[in-house]
Amino acid sequence: MSNETNRRDFLGYTFAAVAAVGGAASLVGMKKAWDPLPSVLASGFTEVDLSGIKAGEPSTIMWRGKPIFVLKKTAEMESSSRDLVVGEDRFTIAIGLCTHLGCIPAWKKNMWKCACHGGEFNASGKQTFGPPPRPLDLPPFSVSGTTLVLGEEGPEYKKIAAAMKA
Numbered sequence: 001m002s003n004e005t006n007r008r009d010f011l012g013y014t015f016a017a018v019a020a021v022g023g024a025a026s027l028v029g030m031k032k033a034w035d036p037l038p039s040v041l042a043s044g045f046t047e048v049d050l051s052g053i054k055a056g057e058p059s060t061i062m063w064r065g066k067p068i069f070v071l072k073k074t075a076e077m078e079s080s081s082r083d084l085v086v087g088e089d090r091f092t093i094a095i096g097l098c099t100h101l102g103c104i105p106a107w108k109k110n111m112w113k114c115a116c117h118g119g120e121f122n123a124s125g126k127q128t129f130g131p132p133p134r135p136l137d138l139p140p141f142s143v144s145g146t147t148l149v150l151g152e153e154g155p156e157y158k159k160i161a162a163a164m165k166a
């Protein structure tokens, strides 16, 4: 072993150590850049007071740029495995975009009608006429008392999502 070899080894180790530290610092920087800002995370949740909703008249709430339909069903409206049951009340929660090509259906005569190509969805959000290939989609939500929290997947959401897949 010569001094030259030891010196070369030392330079190699030093270079590897500097490269490793630089690589780790870059990864930390990239993660910080990719993570959503706290303000974005906070805006991902929207709370809706279900106790203030009148039966038979759907509310439309904007969540992450999408319309969300919240319908408190009347006693005459047929029940569905998709119903969100809160106390004595049954609700339909749905993303208000037609599953055909994404138009926003309007509530008319106890159903959502899509003006673009005539698609229809019943009060449970199920497609009943026209080209829509599937029911209105379900947004992620959880329930706390009579408050609906859009943006997080609670047990009620998981149960309904599983029923929709069955």
Ligand code: FES
Pocket: 098, 099, 100, 101, 102, 103, 114, 115, 116, 117, 118, 119, 130, 131, 132
């Ligand atoms: S976009 Fe609704 S029926 Fe075509």
